[in-house]
Amino acid sequence: MALDIDDILPDRESARPFYQKYDPKEVLGKGLSSVVRKCVEKATGKEYACKIMEFNDDSDEERISTLREIQILKLVGGHPNIIDIIASFETPNYVFIVMEYCPYGELFDYLTKVVRLSEKRTRQIMSSILVGVNHLHSRHVVHRDLKPENILMDSTMNVKITDLGFAVQISENESLFDLFGTPGYMAPELLRCSQFENMPGYGLPIDLWACGVILYTLLSGLPPFWHRKQHLMFRAIMEGQYTMTGSDWDDVSETAKDLIRHLLVINPAERYTADQALQHPFFNDDRTRRRDFMAKRTLKAHIILVWSIHRLRTLHYRPQPIRGKELLENPYRFKSYRKMIDSTAFLLYGHWIKKDEHRNQNRATLFQTEEKSDLVRHEQQQQQLLNQ
Numbered sequence: 001m002a003l004d005i006d007d008i009l010p011d012r013e014s015a016r017p018f019y020q021k022y023d024p025k026e027v028l029g030k031g032l033s034s035v036v037r038k039c040v041e042k043a044t045g046k047e048y049a050c051k052i053m054e055f056n057d058d059s060d061e062e063r064i065s066t067l068r069e070i071q072i073l074k075l076v077g078g079h080p081n082i083i084d085i086i087a088s089f090e091t092p093n094y095v096f097i098v099m100e101y102c103p104y105g106e107l108f109d110y111l112t113k114v115v116r117l118s119e120k121r122t123r124q125i126m127s128s129i130l131v132g133v134n135h136l137h138s139r140h141v142v143h144r145d146l147k148p149e150n151i152l153m154d155s156t157m158n159v160k161i162t163d164l165g166f167a168v169q170i171s172e173n174e175s176l177f178d179l180f181g182t183p184g185y186m187a188p189e190l191l192r193c194s195q196f197e198n199m200p201g202y203g204l205p206i207d208l209w210a211c212g213v214i215l216y217t218l219l220s221g222l223p224p225f226w227h228r229k230q231h232l233m234f235r236a237i238m239e240g241q242y243t244m245t246g247s248d249w250d251d252v253s254e255t256a257k258d259l260i261r262h263l264l265v266i267n268p269a270e271r272y273t274a275d276q277a278l279q280h281p282f283f284n285d286d287r288t289r290r291r292d293f294m295a296k297r298t299l300k301a302h303i304i305l306v307w308s309i310h311r312l313r314t315l316h317y318r319p320q321p322i323r324g325k326e327l328l329e330n331p332y333r334f335k336s337y338r339k340m341i342d343s344t345a346f347l348l349y350g351h352w353i354k355k356d357e358h359r360n361q362n363r364a365t366l367f368q369t370e371e372k373s374d375l376v377r378h379e380q381q382q383q384q385l386l387n388q
Helices: 016-021 060-076 107-114 119-138 188-195 205-220 230-239 254-263 274-278 286-315 324-329 335-354 363-367 373-387
Strands: 022-030 034-041 047-054 085-090 094-100 151-153 159-161
Touching (some): 016 022, 016 085, 060 085, 119 205, 119 274
Antiparallel strands (some): 022 034, 034 047, 047 094
């Protein structure tokens, strides 16, 4: 049951236990059958986030799912990279889950502002995500919907995995077959068992595939698998078709790319576990990072030296022209201009991206420069009329 657009709060009599302790404030986010509000604890003045779910007589399954989420939150709570549950309240028509408040919001929002992250910042964020995933998996909990929208950032910019509504605890050798998650982050084995019979099912490794998608997105600013036609995107996922070439990848180290290749592996048995990923040189080998940095710096210094010598030799009799035409024709090819364009575009259109119901829009669509055929045809007709 979808909430009313006004997000009317439950009456105080039916939800007295909640109102006795907390004072609800502004809306932080909305779901299909839930709303998240900031709330203040009356006794201490501390701020929390409260997820409020409304149910009717036909939503027993949703209520069971919500109670399971509370149970899992309590099971995995107390970890620095998992959202903490503070309290929960249940009434005939509502369930309240009071959790810690993360003022910096979603990782998705942060990525929207900065477009793409440096390897240093990516390393900090991904190590925290993988530590959180490792904790979930140590309790045999599969999240099933890891994505930047479900990763929050607290007051110290520390990441917190949240929204365990699809999460489930499984036994050691148990396989799952239900279709859960967000399309662009679904693992190949999850898609296969939903489309074909007699498939072996899926388990913990699907969360590591999602981590690979997140890592790819943080470094490049683009998702690895996206297509307007969902069945083509699913085919690319099941076949592991993605690339790490082009200007978005010029400054990304081979160490980072190697970790992505070990996470985006079609066969779940060969895919890195969270513990294996955390042992990868991308996180632990300072010498490798230092060597990559020194190699890039040396190459850059040599290029600048050669260019400077050439410039000094030719400056007297052949001044170097400013390539204004090239800049005007394709400013997006230059890294500094590309970053400025991306940041400005997301500042303007970020709200439009977030309004997408499924949030599977590829940010590359904002920068498509190809002329549409109907516009070209219209311009040709106008030109013909002018010539006549």
